[in-house]
Amino acid sequence: MNTAAVIKRILRQFRRDKRSAALMIAAPLLVLTLMWLVLDTDEAAVEIAAVGVPEHFVESIETEGMTVTVMEEQEAEEDLDRAEIDGMLQLEDGVPVLTLEGSDPNTSGAVRSKLQKQLSEQSSPIEWEYWNGSSELGLFDYVGPALIGFFVFFFVFIVGGVSFLRERTQGTLERLLASPIRRSEVVFGYLGGFGLFTIAQSVVIAAYSIYVLDVFMAGNFLYVLLVTILMALTALSLGTLVSAFAGNEFQMIQFIPLVIVPQVFFSGLFPTEGLAEWVQVVGNLMPLTYGAEALRDIMLRGASWESFQMEVFILIGFTALFTALNIIALKKHRPL
Amino acid sequence: METAVEMNSISHWFGKLQVIHDVDLNVEKGEIYGLLGPSGSGKTTLVKLMTGLLRPSEGVVKLNGEKMPALKQMKQFGFMAQSDALYSELTGRENLDFFASLYGMSRKDRRLRMEHVLDMVNLTVDASRPVHTYSGGMKRRLSLAASLIHEPDLIILDEPTVGIDPVLRQSIWNELNRLRDNGVTIIVTTHVMDEAEKCGRLALLRGGRMMAEDTPFRLKSKLEVSSMEEVFLHYGGGIRA
Ligand SMILES: Nc1ncnc2c1ncn2[C@@H]1O[C@H](COP(=O)(O)OP(=O)(O)OP(=O)(O)O)[C@@H](O)[C@H]1O
Numbered sequence: 219m220n221t222a223a224v225i226k227r228i229l230r231q232f233r234r235d236k237r238s239a240a241l242m243i244a245a246p247l248l249v250l251t252l253m254w255l256v257l258d259t260d261e262a263a264v265e266i267a268a269v270g271v272p273e274h275f276v277e278s279i280e281t282e283g284m285t286v287t288v289m290e291e292q293e294a295e296e297d298l299d300r301a302e303i304d305g306m307l308q309l310e311d312g313v314p315v316l317t318l319e320g321s322d323p324n325t326s327g328a329v330r331s332k333l334q335k336q337l338s339e340q341s342s343p344i345e346w347e348y349w350n351g352s353s354e355l356g357l358f359d360y361v362g363p364a365l366i367g368f369f370v371f372f373f374v375f376i377v378g379g380v381s382f383l384r385e386r387t388q389g390t391l392e393r394l395l396a397s398p399i400r401r402s403e404v405v406f407g408y409l410g411g412f413g414l415f416t417i418a419q420s421v422v423i424a425a426y427s428i429y430v431l432d433v434f435m436a437g438n439f440l441y442v443l444l445v446t447i448l449m450a451l452t453a454l455s456l457g458t459l460v461s462a463f464a465g466n467e468f469q470m471i472q473f474i475p476l477v478i479v480p481q482v483f484f485s486g487l488f489p490t491e492g493l494a495e496w497v498q499v500v501g502n503l504m505p506l507t508y509g510a511e512a513l514r515d516i517m518l519r520g521a522s523w524e525s526f527q528m529e530v531f532i533l534i535g536f537t538a539l540f541t542a543l544n545i546i547a548l549k550k551h552r553p554l
Numbered sequence: 555m556e557t558a559v560e561m562n563s564i565s566h567w568f569g570k571l572q573v574i575h576d577v578d579l580n581v582e583k584g585e586i587y588g589l590l591g592p593s594g595s596g597k598t599t600l601v602k603l604m605t606g607l608l609r610p611s612e613g614v615v616k617l618n619g620e621k622m623p624a625l626k627q628m629k630q631f632g633f634m635a636q637s638d639a640l641y642s643e644l645t646g647r648e649n650l651d652f653f654a655s656l657y658g659m660s661r662k663d664r665r666l667r668m669e670h671v672l673d674m675v676n677l678t679v680d681a682s683r684p685v686h687t688y689s690g691g692m693k694r695r696l697s698l699a700a701s702l703i704h705e706p707d708l709i710i711l712d713e714p715t716v717g718i719d720p721v722l723r724q725s726i727w728n729e730l731n732r733l734r735d736n737g738v739t740i741i742v743t744t745h746v747m748d749e750a751e752k753c754g755r756l757a758l759l760r761g762g763r764m765m766a767e768d769t770p771f772r773l774k775s776k777l778e779v780s781s782m783e784e785v786f787l788h789y790g791g792g793i794r795a
């Protein structure tokens with residue numbers, strides 16, 4: 219009952235405070251678009267080797283930003299090993315086959331799109347092979363899922379944490395606790411009010427990334443929504459919990475490098491397999507690790523529920539833990 | 555007479571700092587009880603102890619005979635904090651509606667009471683404006699209205715008339731007197747002398763200690779002085795606690 223009152227009030231505040239509402243939706247879209255512009259570019263200059271390909275064919279595919287050098291097969295393979303060239307073009311039964319060096323998805327994407335464009339003019343088929351790895355994804359495709367998760371997490375953390383903090387600094391928390399509301403009702407009200415808002419936020423961000431920015435997407439859109447909403451709730455419960463330890467908005471911002479930035483390192487944007495065991499343990503304590511992993515599972519590998527349910531349960535566990543701690547932390551403001 | 559608020563040998567510490575020293579007080583139902591004391595004397599702390607926002611380090615606080623803090627008693631009083639606790643994005647009416655809904659009032663009750671208390675504090679015309687456009691006094695009045703919204707039998711007001719002009723202050727006191735006549739118990743903290751005079755009984759605080767407690771008339775006559783000001787100064791109000 220009181221929870222519903224808090225939810226209604228938060229939604230009303232969102233309607234009035236358009237800036238916060240816009241921040242939570244427009245800012246992630248803006249940053250995702252910028253990342254997309256930087257990462258999904260085709261403009262990188264690429265270099266490929268032509269092995270046993272007729273001269274006129276080599277000339278026909280050369281284009282701005284792509285040099286094609288005629289080489290011996292052995293020399294080309296050595297260069298591929300050293301990643302000095304980005305691909306090797308051969309002819310097999312008259313069909314061109316391009317072996318991509320493949321370690322940098324960004325470059326692979328550039329080679330593919332340039333060649334495809336040249337060949338489509340001649341309507342010639344082509345086959346693709348990979349020297350290293352087998353990813354057929356651009357860099358943005360690869361980091362996209364983690365970025366979606368990260369931005370949802372980041373902005374909900376900030377806006378949720380600061381709103382809860384303001385409740386304290388403007389005295390309304392005390393006023394609220396001088397009424398017959400339970401501490402848990404305050405916290406659930408926040409989860410509910412922001413939760414409803416983050417559903418809208420998650421839909422917009424996920425749909426924009428997948429359908430407008432065209433991030434690689436092999437899985438179920440509803441699964442993506444489920445995971446982003448859970449990440450938002452985790453971020454909200456963490457943000458409100460952390461705000462109990464901040465004296466003002468400025469101190470809340472100081473928690474970003476402490477709480478948010480480290481999570482980025484473990485979210486899969488950077489490889490962590492080779493790191494020391496204790497470092498990986500640290501990563502396992504961070505909600506973003508699980509959210510990003512689940513999103514990659516769904517979006518890149520088209521995972522079914524079974525293969526990412528563990529991450530979902532862990533995110534729910536984090537939310538439950540932070541919420542419980544938050545209810546306890548409120549004791550500081552009313553012992554009952 | 556029945557007791558609304560009962561405080562028995564209350565002491566309170568913030569960390570190592572003792573701010574309330576062995577205070578005993580009883581507020582009878584239907585009286586206006588004033589807490590008068592200089593800044594930092596512990597008025598707000600006492601009020602927070604009464605409302606269950608703080609648990610006393612020592613001693614027992616009872617509201618309507620029940621030991622605080624108790625969730626059941628939270629419904630029984632209206633509280634106006636020293637600083638305005640309002641949602642600045644929301645309008646005056648939306649603020650009241652939110653606080654009203656915390657007391658489980660029906661929609662119809664809420665609407666009726668809302669208009670009544672808005673009228674009481676003279677804010678009917680401005681009630682549809684967001685609170686961040688209000689003046690300091692308007693916010694104070696809205697806070698007062700919020701504390702009265704659920705028709706409590708006990709109202710606890712922490713410096714309710716700061717920043718309110720004399721005319722409106724007079725009308726608020728008229729309203730408080732009218733509420734008292736209807737059996738409502740009122741506790742108010744103040745450091746304004748003419749307001750202290752209007753209380754039925756008065757507790758004088760200094761440095762977290764209760765220096766005296768009586769009707770304004772008897773406090774004055776005991777010291778053979780003619781003004782509250784002199785009583786205040788006598789009990790150390792002039793020197794910072
Ligand atoms: N949360 C707190 N932590 C530490 N000390 C506190 C806290 N709240 C109040 N105090 C101290 O307790 C004493 C009494 O404060 P209180 O707010 O009760 O005074 P007051 O009589 O309401 O003053 P004013 O008229 O200025 O509002 C002061 O010395 C104050 O510094």
Ligand SMILES: [Mg+2]
Pocket residue numbers: 597598599636712
């Ligand atoms: Mg005070």
